Amino acid sequence: MRILMILVMICLTHLAHGAEASPSKKAIVQKHDVVFTVNSGLSAVHHVSTRILVLDSHGLDAAVFNVYTDSFRKLDSFTGRIESVGKNPTKLKMSDLTTLAADEGGVSDAYVSAYIPTASYPFIVEYEYEVVYRKGFIRFPPFMPVTDPSVSVQSATYTLDLPAGMQISHYSDSEPVISYGPKRDTYKWEVSEFQGYEQEHMMPSVLELVPYVFAEPVAFEYAGTSGSQKDWKESGAWLHSLMEGSAQVPLELTDKVNALIKGIDDKKEIIRILYAFLRNNTRYVSIQLGIGGMKPFPVEDVYAKGYGDCKALSVYMHALLSIAGIDSQYMILDTGRPTYMPGLYSVGQMDHAMLCVPMESDTLWIECTNPRYPLGYRHGSLAGHQVLLVREDGGELVRARSYPDSLRLRSERIEVELRADGTAKCRGQRMLRLDNVESYIGFSTLDRKAQFNVVMSGNSFNPVDFAITSLEDNFNDWALMAHGEEYIPEFKLGYAYEVKNYGKASGDRIFMDMNPFAKRMYSDRTARVNDIEVDTGMTVIDSISVRLPAGYVPESLPSCGVVESQFGLLHTDVSYDENEACVEVVQSLTLYAGRFPKDSYADYRTFARSVSRSYDGKIILVKKQ
Numbered sequence: 001m002r003i004l005m006i007l008v009m010i011c012l013t014h015l016a017h018g019a020e021a022s023p024s025k026k027a028i029v030q031k032h033d034v035v036f037t038v039n040s041g042l043s044a045v046h047h048v049s050t051r052i053l054v055l056d057s058h059g060l061d062a063a064v065f066n067v068y069t070d071s072f073r074k075l076d077s078f079t080g081r082i083e084s085v086g087k088n089p090t091k092l093k094m095s096d097l098t099t100l101a102a103d104e105g106g107v108s109d110a111y112v113s114a115y116i117p118t119a120s121y122p123f124i125v126e127y128e129y130e131v132v133y134r135k136g137f138i139r140f141p142p143f144m145p146v147t148d149p150s151v152s153v154q155s156a157t158y159t160l161d162l163p164a165g166m167q168i169s170h171y172s173d174s175e176p177v178i179s180y181g182p183k184r185d186t187y188k189w190e191v192s193e194f195q196g197y198e199q200e201h202m203m204p205s206v207l208e209l210v211p212y213v214f215a216e217p218v219a220f221e222y223a224g225t226s227g228s229q230k231d232w233k234e235s236g237a238w239l240h241s242l243m244e245g246s247a248q249v250p251l252e253l254t255d256k257v258n259a260l261i262k263g264i265d266d267k268k269e270i271i272r273i274l275y276a277f278l279r280n281n282t283r284y285v286s287i288q289l290g291i292g293g294m295k296p297f298p299v300e301d302v303y304a305k306g307y308g309d310c311k312a313l314s315v316y317m318h319a320l321l322s323i324a325g326i327d328s329q330y331m332i333l334d335t336g337r338p339t340y341m342p343g344l345y346s347v348g349q350m351d352h353a354m355l356c357v358p359m360e361s362d363t364l365w366i367e368c369t370n371p372r373y374p375l376g377y378r379h380g381s382l383a384g385h386q387v388l389l390v391r392e393d394g395g396e397l398v399r400a401r402s403y404p405d406s407l408r409l410r411s412e413r414i415e416v417e418l419r420a421d422g423t424a425k426c427r428g429q430r431m432l433r434l435d436n437v438e439s440y441i442g443f444s445t446l447d448r449k450a451q452f453n454v455v456m457s458g459n460s461f462n463p464v465d466f467a468i469t470s471l472e473d474n475f476n477d478w479a480l481m482a483h484g485e486e487y488i489p490e491f492k493l494g495y496a497y498e499v500k501n502y503g504k505a506s507g508d509r510i511f512m513d514m515n516p517f518a519k520r521m522y523s524d525r526t527a528r529v530n531d532i533e534v535d536t537g538m539t540v541i542d543s544i545s546v547r548l549p550a551g552y553v554p555e556s557l558p559s560c561g562v563v564e565s566q567f568g569l570l571h572t573d574v575s576y577d578e579n580e581a582c583v584e585v586v587q588s589l590t591l592y593a594g595r596f597p598k599d600s601y602a603d604y605r606t607f608a609r610s611v612s613r614s615y616d617g618k619i620i621l622v623k624k625q
Helices: 002-017 057-063 232-242 251-260 267-281 299-305 310-323 434-440 448-456 479-486 598-615
Strands: 027-038 044-054 065-069 073-084 090-093 098-101 111-115 123-133 151-163 168-172 177-180 184-194 213-217 219-222 225-228 329-333 352-358 363-366 386-391 394-399 409-418 424-433 464-473 490-499 503-506 509-513 532-534 538-547 552-556 561-565 568-577 582-591 594-596 618-623
Touching (some): 027 057, 065 073, 168 184, 213 219, 251 267, 251 299, 267 310, 267 479, 299 310, 448 490, 532 598, 582 598
Antiparallel strands (some): 027 044, 044 123, 065 111, 073 090, 098 111, 168 213, 219 225, 352 363, 509 618, 532 594, 538 582, 552 618, 561 568
């Protein structure tokens, strides 16, 4: 225990006096050593030894143990130790771990074994364990000794111990020390005195901020198959080989498809009909059994059971289109990252499968996992992303076109009938375009409470008598027919409710917010550690029309004006129509996408606060004498 106290004091002193250290550190990775030993193309051992000093409860996440296993990986050994001030050390063993199914919502052989340490702060926790790989591997375990903010690293190493001559590819923030031998080759990366990173709003990818190593074998064996990931062409060829035999179509299904499209020649109409057939006759279930993480289940299984994962449903739709004589391409992508790691060609980087159909002027992307998405729409997890087309002659990497930021719109029109006591009846019309609509697809199927929560999210009022008055969208199967490949989803929603606190009545005056519906821009920090990254731009328009109570006129109205910076533009217009006894407020905010240096944060903060102040304008009404 005395050793623990000395270590704590040394680390706290280091944090207090280190030139780049932050006083907000919550945990310190004192040691994290990883060795991945490849015995053959099918067999390997992943050995990890780690020691973490946890300073307070905010650093606990960095000390949680968790390991994923499946039919390819087995947790072979585990030991640990916890040392806390004033307590006897606690030894940990395999039976202390909790093991649960990793995917409760699907069909999976994956499990997670976890342990959450409990001890008085500060404490040190040590883990040492081995995971045995069998049946092969496409990638080596990634190395990221720290992923939590406010966690530093004193020492960490990653060693790949490989059969001599084994070719690998790697992508990392530093270069390894390589040693070639007659029987074994080693690649070793070292990290020392990493000071951690700060979690901030609109920050770059964590990969830009923490040490990491991603590596993979060029030639590999996996679940009884073999392949190469020298480039995307070869990776795609291997993936296509897994599809062999999956697309055999039952005669009964062929007859159904032919009956559905009998007498129809228009290609778009056929796609529309078959997409509706997919939606009405299948559902999504995640399947991760054996090689099922890569290999689609057969078409005949999907037809018989009525469900499949993204791979199986995409191959199923491919088969439906093939019956109709329409060529389509199976494809995979990463829904989180638009671009893949340079120099790595493993399909393990992707997490989703879709389908695309070449059209006369462009490509039609089909989301088979969620067929409620309209045909012709490149959703937020696809637009602008690289995708791998999987063909018999190999893979081809292409990028799905993104939409102009000018099309991304959220518009709200509120008509308010204000009463002299501050209560009001509000009637709203919301209009959304592009990826703003995605959370509203299926809105009409929600119950009243769920609809209320969606519409009133972020609203400070306590509305009563809430009702949906109208719904209009272009999500139906005819979207492709009406709009072609440049379809833009649009959703319109009408609603009404009563509020008791729209304004505050005091004597002959009523005080109210100019725009009580607007969201404020975040600007709490006074300094910035990371660059500012805004992935997508958009426009938000708020229009508010307040019909005044009889006998009241504006005594004070906010000023009109423009707030402009490199980050965006806000127009505010406030007017009073005496004939209609109505105050009109229109605020239009456009935010620009881009990467901005951290030194420009003062400008951003000024812009954000100016926008928020503009939204916070006050209106004072007075009763005419």
